[in-house]
Amino acid sequence: MKIAVFTDTFYPQVNGVVNAIRNFNSQLTARGHEITVYTSGKKPGVSKMDGAEVRRYIAFTLPPYPEFEPSPNVIGPAASAIKFKPDIVHAHTQFMMGYSAWMAAKRLGVPLVGTFHTPVDEYVMYVAKHSKMSQRLLKRIAREYQDFFYKRCDIIIVPAPSAAKYLHVKNKPIVTVSNGLNLSRYGPEGREEVRKRFGLTGPVIMHGGRLSYEKRIEGVIDAMPLVLEKVPDAKLMIVGRGPAMKFLECRVKALGIEQSVVFTGYVSDEDFPKMFAAADVLAINSPVETQSLIVLEAMATGLPVVGADSAAIPDAVVSGENGYLFKPDDSKALAEHLTRILTDGELRAKLKAGALRTASEHSLEKSADKLLKVYEQALEIKAKKKSLLQAIRSRRSS
Template identity: 30%
Template sequence: MRIALFTEVFLPKIDGVVTRVVRTLEQLGELGHEVLVFAPGDPPAEYAGHEVVRVRSFSLRFLYPELKVGVPTPAIARRMESFHPHVVHTVNPIWLSAYGVLSAGRRDLPLLASFHTDVPQYTESLRVGWARHPIESWTQFLHNKAEVNLCTSGPMVDRARQVGIERVELWPKAVDTVAYHPATWSGGMRATLTDGHPHAPLVAYVGRMSREKGLDRLVEVMQRLRERVPGARLAMVGSGPYLEDLKKRFDPGHTVFTGYLSGTDLAAAYASADVFAFPSVTETLGLVALESMASGVPVVGARAGGIPFVIDDGGTGFLVDAEDVGGWVDRLTLLLTDTGRRAAMAVAARAEAERHSWRAATEALVGYYEQAVETHWREHRPLNGPFLDRFAKPMPRATD
């Protein structure tokens, strides 16, 4: 199968959406499928054997400097036509992927869209709340052009339907249980994360340092935690537009900011912590929580968004109401001081992670591609009308 994939984010940027896209590309290649990727920024020319088309883009420096906004060009249309995909997949359609939606419609191609980031909700934390309703309407319009819409967690399936998105299905969660493993624990990494105090109790966070992640909540939590667990330390792994602000807020004597880590260093950082703290309320899934669980480290996470879809409260970790500082302190204290409870949760977390492979999730995705193709052509209506007659360039069904 040939798949044209439009994404708003891609390498070298690192986040949960990019991780899912690149792992999916790897699996699609192994399964014998061909993908043509359209991505903004400065992506590699190919990934896992698939061609990546670099799309001209600009940065939203005033709002989110890491985000590159792709600008549609005629070259995209020409490349789409020469590739002649069986299906178009748009990841988080807002701008570049929105062009993918419109391009698929113009060419009468089957369309699948995936909803990874609740952008309308993010507008509040990014202080542009006035844009929430227009973005919500735009998101609904784009997704409802697709034959199939996918979400990566049960709660986000509900959220998508709440904003008016139709034909919604679940794209199963997945995690790399080979790269992320308890065996990657490292004494050297533990020393790094604790600033030379490897025997101190260690709480870790891994992910973007951005305002919408709610990391400010951990400032008071860690202050109060040290009153009950003297010497407790926090490792903040990652980077982002809110990094410098966070450095000013946390106690520098008990907090380490590592910047971005990847590969074996990132795996070691996960496995070398005692517990993972995840206060974000805007997650559609929370892949980092799954990666922590695969590393044998239980998670204390906010009872919001997709996090309850990942954590079995009391089994593989704990769920806490986001603003309940006392609840966070209680759960973190328990896991840092009760080594037996922590060890039992670590085993359960690893076992749960092992149930979710990238191969199984990608095979499910291929099934949804086939569903989108069959639905499109079964319910096919030829493009017609004065507007479409002038601008449409319908392509025949790809059969090879």
């Protein structure tokens, strides 16, 4: 099968969307499928990665999110994909490359599969920070465009069941396909190396991923003074970088806990599993996860997860089995759960076993099998539509 993948974010950016695309590309190309990725970047060109061809088109930087580099060129990727003649067009983002994917699929008459990774309207407030009126207007525009795009897909994929609530699309099949994990990457390897590098000697709470405002990482930081009252040698390790980094550093300084918080900065995809190995528990306060891959990665390493009871996090975290849930921004409840896990070895062992069981249900192999079934379903839907159109045209001409 020939597959054209469109995305506005790709390596060297490190985020859940990029990880999901790369993981699926590795799996599907290893099974003999041919994939071309169409994306943006500051250095346009053609390269190979994870068995797939990668075509990059000139990008510009979006000031509120300097790491997001969309391309103004929607014609070029579509034209290239038309020459590639894929059986399936798969859009992982609904922005410029998503629009280009729709153009290519429409011209070729092939199925358009859209994975919904990002609820765009939830991010608007960080683009128009100083105007409530602008936020409301942009939120409405973002939601309407989001629905416009996904209504044009033949099948919509969500990485977790709860993500479907962000979509207002009727009469379209919506299927759940977990982004999947390469479970062999996660384990205890690298624990001592990372702990030594960052001076981690006691219990470690980890937060990982892009440091962006909508993730509300300050809620995790605000819990630390309460944790330190009971576990004075605990450390919070914040892994990654992003536009909110200076804001978070100021928050740490304002609370006077600089000695108990470590910002690692950028960590390569290859080294990221070692960061989980160095930790004892993962904390996440984000209310906008469509599937928190970081949660599953932590669980694959055996880490209990204390997560906000919001969006897709409850799809993975079950209180008392593999971690605990708390009301978003309730730093007191978060601190209580973290303290209990860090001070109770028997409980930690129980939650670790539950975390590993949960992660095993999201293996990359299982997810790739499901994705291929979705592609087959999309081809069947498209074939039925074509047959119906042909029948209608025949009746009109007779």
